Amino acid sequence: MGKSVMILLTVKICRLGDLTRHLGRISVRSLILAILLSTQSAYAEQLKVKGVVTQWAPLVLFAQPGDTVTFVNMLGHDTVSIDGMIPDGAASWKSKLGAEAYTITVAKEGAYIYKCTPHMSAGMVGAIVVGDAHPTNLADIEQSLPDVKFGKNMVKRTIRKMNQALAKRAEN
Ligand SMILES: [Cu+2]
Numbered sequence: 706m707g708k709s710v711m712i713l714l715t716v717k718i719c720r721l722g723d724l725t726r727h728l729g730r731i732s733v734r735s736l737i738l739a740i741l742l743s744t745q746s747a748y749a750e751q752l753k754v755k756g757v758v759t760q761w762a763p764l765v766l767f768a769q770p771g772d773t774v775t776f777v778n779m780l781g782h783d784t785v786s787i788d789g790m791i792p793d794g795a796a797s798w799k800s801k802l803g804a805e806a807y808t809i810t811v812a813k814e815g816a817y818i819y820k821c822t823p824h825m826s827a828g829m830v831g832a833i834v835v836g837d838a839h840p841t842n843l844a845d846i847e848q849s850l851p852d853v854k855f856g857k858n859m860v861k862r863t864i865r866k867m868n869q870a871l872a873k874r875a876e877n
Pocket of ligand 1: 758782832
């Protein structure tokens, strides 16, 4: 009788030991996961595009999903996404003229083409490429070109520069 109680007790203690070890492992795992998640959100970069005379600098910006892009030096400028030239399901944007530090979050992967309305014809058309994959909406962008009424050549130029930047990135 006394012996079997002892055995039962030992078994129970062993199980308890297993359980705490198991729990310990789980909490270490969740801790690692929490650290990974927090560093990932800490890595959401805050990028900047500057209005420089009648150009965007940089003209082509590479970003990751979740990054923010802030348009600065916006005196006399606005920033407006061009219809049909952002990824499917991505939010379009339109700032007020001279809206200093207008910020967008680029959530979807793909290419985004945007303009400054007053200086579009002067070449103020920019591109943002989000994600490491080759953008899947390049054909959509090409198809939307006929809808651009003013500054079409400047949109073409930006698309060309973006494709050059993409080719350069693919080499690395
Ligand atoms: Cu402008």
